[in-house]
Amino acid sequence: MKYIIVGLGNFGASLGEKLTAQGNEVIGIDNRMSKVDALKEKISHTICMDALDEFTVVGLPLLDADVVVIAIGEDQGANVMATALFKNLGAKRIISRSVNALHERVLEAIGVTEIVRPEEETAERWAKKLCLTNVVDSFELSPDFSIIEVKVPEKFVGKALKDISLRAEYNLLALTTIQKKEVKSIVGKSRTERQVQGVAGPNTVLGAEDILVVYGSNKDLRTFINQ
Secondary structure, eight states: OEEEEEOOSHHHHHHHHHHHHTTOEEEEEESOHHHHHHHTTTSSEEEEOOTTOHHHHTTSOTTTOSEEEEOOOSOHHHHHHHHHHHHHTTOSOEEEEOSSHHHHHHHHHTTOOEEEOTTTSOHHHHHHHHHSTTEEEEEESSSSEEEEEEEOOGGGTTOBHHHHTHHHHHOOEEEEEEEEEEEEOTTSOEEEEEEEEEEOOTTOBOOTTOEEEEEEEHHHHHHHHTO
C-alpha cells in the first residue's frame, strides 16, 4: 500500500519506518531538512516541504495514496490546516493526530473520522491497523506475537467457532467476541457501547457486527486477515 505521512516527529517517523519495513511505499514529509535527512534511509521517500502550501502539495501523488496521515503534533493550527488542505484536495483516506479533546473536536468538525492519539496509542498498533484489512485494534505482545480485534469475515457470519476450525486451519486462538450495544442514559440519550462477551467457547456464534479477538503469531494473523 502507499502512504503519505505529514510530520516526521517521534510518532510520524516511527510509523513511517514501521510501514516501510513491512513492505509499503511511504512518502514522509516535513519542513525540517534535519528530519528529512535523518530518515532518508529508513523511509521509502522523504521530502522537505511546507505541507500548508497548496501549490507544492498538489504535486504529491494524492490519487495514488491509500492513506494520508497528518502526524503534526507540536502546532495544532498547522495540523488542522494541513488536514483541511489534504481533505479538500481529495485524499482517499485521512487519519489525523490530536493532542487534546478540543483539538479532536475541531478535527471532527471538519469531517475527520479517524483520529490518532499518540499519547495513548503506539506506532506499532497503528502500523498493524493500517496494514491488515478489517483490523479494529491490536496489541503487540512481542515482535512475533499479537492480539488483534478484527471484524468477523463475511464467510464466518452465523457460524459457531467450532465450525470454522480457527485453531486447526489458521493456528489462531479465539479469546472473546465484542458486540456493539445501544445504551440509554438516565436522561434518555442513547450511545453505542462495546460489550465484551466473556471467554469464547466452541459454541460461540459469530454475528455480522461482532468483533472477534484472536491471538497468534503475526505471520498467521496476517495470513488469516489477508486471505
